[in-house]
Amino acid sequence: xxxxxxxxxxxxxxxxxxxxxxxxxxxxxxxxxxxxxxxxxxxxxxxxxxxxxxxxxxxxxxxxxxxxxxxxxxxxxxxxxxxxxxxxxxxxxxxxxxxxxxxxxxxxxxxxxxxxxxxxxxxxxxxxxxxxxxxxxxxxxxxxxxxxxxxxxxxxxxxxxxxxxxxxxxxxxxxxxxxxxxxxxxxxxxxxxxxxxxxxxxxxxxxxxxxxxxxxxxxxxxxxxxxxxxxxxxxxxxxxxxxxxxxxxxxxxxxxxxxxxxxxxxxxxxxxxxxxxxxxxxxxxxxxxxxxxxxxxxxxxxxxxxxxxxxxxxxxxxxxxxxxxxxxxxxxxxxxxxxxxxxxxxxxxxxxxxxxxxxxxxxxxxxxxxxxxxxxxxxxxxxxxxxxxxxxxxxxxxxxxxxxxxxxxxxxxxxxxxxxxxxxxxxxxxxxxxxxxxxxxxxxxxxxxxxxxxxxxxxxxxxxxxxxxxxxxxxxxxxxxxxxxxxxxxxxxxxxxxxxxxxxxxxxxxxxxxxxxxxxxxxxxxxxxxxxxxxxxxxxxxxxxxxxxxxxxxxxxxxxxxxxxxxxxxxxxxxxxxxxxxxxxxxxxxxxxxxxxxxxxxxxxxxxxxxxxxx
Amino acid sequence: xxxxxxxxxxxxxxxxxxxxxxxxxxxxxxxxxxxxxxxxxxxxxxxxxxx
Numbered sequence: 119x120x121x122x123x124x125x126x127x128x129x130x131x132x133x134x135x136x137x138x139x140x141x142x143x144x145x146x147x148x149x150x151x152x153x154x155x156x157x158x159x160x161x162x163x164x165x166x167x168x169x170x171x172x173x174x175x176x177x178x179x180x181x182x183x184x185x186x187x188x189x190x191x192x193x194x195x196x197x198x199x200x201x202x203x204x205x206x207x208x209x210x211x212x213x214x215x216x217x218x219x220x221x222x223x224x225x226x227x228x229x230x231x232x233x234x235x236x237x238x239x240x241x242x243x244x245x246x247x248x249x250x251x252x253x254x255x256x257x258x259x260x261x262x263x264x265x266x267x268x269x270x271x272x273x274x275x276x277x278x279x280x281x282x283x284x285x286x287x288x289x290x291x292x293x294x295x296x297x298x299x300x301x302x303x304x305x306x307x308x309x310x311x312x313x314x315x316x317x318x319x320x321x322x323x324x325x326x327x328x329x330x331x332x333x334x335x336x337x338x339x340x341x342x343x344x345x346x347x348x349x350x351x352x353x354x355x356x357x358x359x360x361x362x363x364x365x366x367x368x369x370x371x372x373x374x375x376x377x378x379x380x381x382x383x384x385x386x387x388x389x390x391x392x393x394x395x396x397x398x399x400x401x402x403x404x405x406x407x408x409x410x411x412x413x414x415x416x417x418x419x420x421x422x423x424x425x426x427x428x429x430x431x432x433x434x435x436x437x438x439x440x441x442x443x444x445x446x447x448x449x450x451x452x453x454x455x456x457x458x459x460x461x462x463x464x465x466x467x468x469x470x471x472x473x474x475x476x477x478x479x480x481x482x483x484x485x486x487x488x489x490x491x492x493x494x495x496x497x498x499x500x501x502x503x504x505x506x507x508x509x510x511x512x513x514x515x516x517x518x519x520x521x522x523x524x525x526x527x528x529x530x531x532x533x534x535x536x537x538x539x540x541x542x543x544x545x546x547x548x549x550x551x552x553x554x555x556x557x558x559x560x561x562x563x564x565x566x567x568x569x570x571x572x573x574x575x576x577x578x579x580x581x582x583x584x585x586x587x588x589x590x591x592x593x594x595x596x597x598x599x600x601x602x603x604x605x606x607x608x609x610x611x612x613x614x615x616x617x618x619x620x621x622x623x624x625x626x627x628x629x630x631x632x633x634x635x636x637x638x639x640x641x642x643x644x645x646x647x648x649x650x651x652x653x654x655x656x657x658x659x660x661x662x663x664x665x666x667x668x669x670x671x672x673x674x675x676x677x678x679x680x681x682x683x684x685x686x687x688x689x690x691x692x693x694x695x696x697x698x699x700x701x702x703x704x705x706x707x708x709x710x711x712x713x714x715x716x717x718x719x720x721x722x723x724x725x726x727x728x729x730x731x732x733x
Numbered sequence: 734x735x736x737x738x739x740x741x742x743x744x745x746x747x748x749x750x751x752x753x754x755x756x757x758x759x760x761x762x763x764x765x766x767x768x769x770x771x772x773x774x775x776x777x778x779x780x781x782x783x784x
Contacts, residue, residue: 314781315736328777332770347766350742358750365759368750418759
């Protein structure tokens with residue numbers, strides 16, 4: 119966008135005005151864009167007369183005429199007989215308006231969210247000082263109204279008050295009422311529809327009319343009202359009502375837990391070796407019975423207090439409040455660090471999550487089941503990326519800052535179960551499930567179709583697969599000791615998608631794939647280049663290598679080193695500098711690696727640079 | 734009370750605390766929000782009736 123103003127006058131005048139504008143703008147290059155830049159006519163004449171070697175008087179007239187023609191840009195001022203022109207970097211100089219609508223003194227005396235005032239002594243001390251000194255204390259109208267000291271300012275209202283009609287004869291007989299004992303005619307109150315303000319403004323600016331019924335209001339604004347009310351409770355400086363999840367209770371009635379209680383809970387969790395439900399902790403440590411009247415308040419207190427202790431972490435979901443503590447064994451081993459996995463799964467948060475392309479989130483929620491094809495990475499590390507499809511099946515976090523939830527996946531086919539950690543997405547880092555490595559390795563192969571389903575317990579799920587007759591193939595495996603991929607005979611009994619099965623026949627080249635370190639695998643483009651070089655068919659020459667591969671094969675191969683969706687792969691191919699689509703075959707791509715500089719050439723270049731320096 | 738003096742989540746919170754304490758059991762926040770709206774309605778509509 120150009121910020122140059124337009125100039126008027128004939129061609130010479132326009133050119134001159136533009137030149138002067140450029141000079142003055144250069145003079146104020148470091149000024150604020152709307153700050154005034156001033157220059158005298160005398161200085162301009164000296165400069166142009168010297169430049170053009172012309173008569174100063176004539177130059178002065180030319181400049182003055184040109185700038186008068188462009189008075190919309192050049193503001194002319196006269197001081198002590200000298201003519202001064204003013205512009206700004208944006209063009210004409212316009213003084214900045216002074217905004218006094220948000221003054222600190224207003225905010226100080228009339229804050230947006232003031233503390234509740236039950237008594238004026240909260241604001242100003244009412245106790246008498248030791249030495250009585252008369253000092254004026256300013257109390258704003260606002261606080262005086264809050265404390266009931268000053269009457270509330272009533273804004274002029276046209277029809278707000280009921281009209282009291284006084285009969286005319288009442289005034290006439292008023293003086294003789296007592297003597298004549300004439301029955302007094304009562305003032306007739308004519309009812310007028312009240313115009314009293316019933317609109318309450320919520321902190322987010324939404325206005326609700328309290329004339330409407332509670333059902334109506336909750337029906338229309340339910341989630342907003344609950345969210346605003348929750349925020350208000352959390353912001354209450356006196357913390358009169360506290361929350362845990364969706365439960366609320368008065369803080370004063372919440373039982374306290376001593377250090378000894380907390381130590382006993384922690385020891386019990388460590389002894390058990392896995393997170394425990396709040397009900398289990400209460401039953402086993404505090405011997406409380408659910409039939410006791412104070413059971414639910416005690417349960418609330420336990421959850422609320424543990425949530426405020428840094429040694430404990432809430433890892434439950436709505437309906438199953440599980441607690442973990444420091445020192446419990448990690449779920450899913452230590453092969454992948456959480457920080458690395460979060461970055462690897464980050465593509466899901468960058469809108470490359472196509473898990474709902476074939477299935478509907480609503481149907482997953484209703485049916486409570488989800489089918490999924492296992493990729494090599496998922497199988498190898500027992501990890502499932504937290505896609506939107508998985509999000510529709512699994513429970514949402516109960517607490518706003520909750521990072522993880524512990525779930526149990528049961529296998530009804532084998533009567534086994536696995537404790538699985540669900541890491542929720544945070545910011546630009548994706549979420550994932552981990553802890554299924556053992557089950558996957560024992561029962562499944564990459565390419566197997568698994569079905570996850572809800573149970574009646576909110577934190578327990580089932581994991582099933584379709585069984586089939588014994589099959590044996592040479593499949594890709596990772597030899598972790600040598601850190602190399604290889605093919606080995608594997609016998610399996612599950613139904614697989616043949617396109618996703620990494621057998622030697624189809625994906626033989628994958629044995630040359632390098633098992634890149636995890637911190638390199640988060641760079642999708644780098645991993646794809648390496649995968650393309652490995653799995654692609656060489657179609658170039660030794661000096662100018664080029665590879666050719668189908669996107670379907672690249673998808674399977676890329677998912678050996680890192681999870682990736684088809685849309686993410688497509689994005690990498692389209693954005694990659696060295697990838698070209700095959701115009702004749704849809705879904706096929708070429709990869710031309712950038713020319714590498716050999717070590718000899720590199721050394722030669724360095725030597726040449728040194729020689730140049732010496733010269 | 735005039736509705737313009739109502740601060741949502743602050744005005745009449747003490748009444749809500751008393752209500753919760755009287756019940757003696759933790760309650761759902763949706764239930765509490767409804768009760769709070771009822772209390773605010775009573776306050777504002779009582780003013781309307783007085784005027």
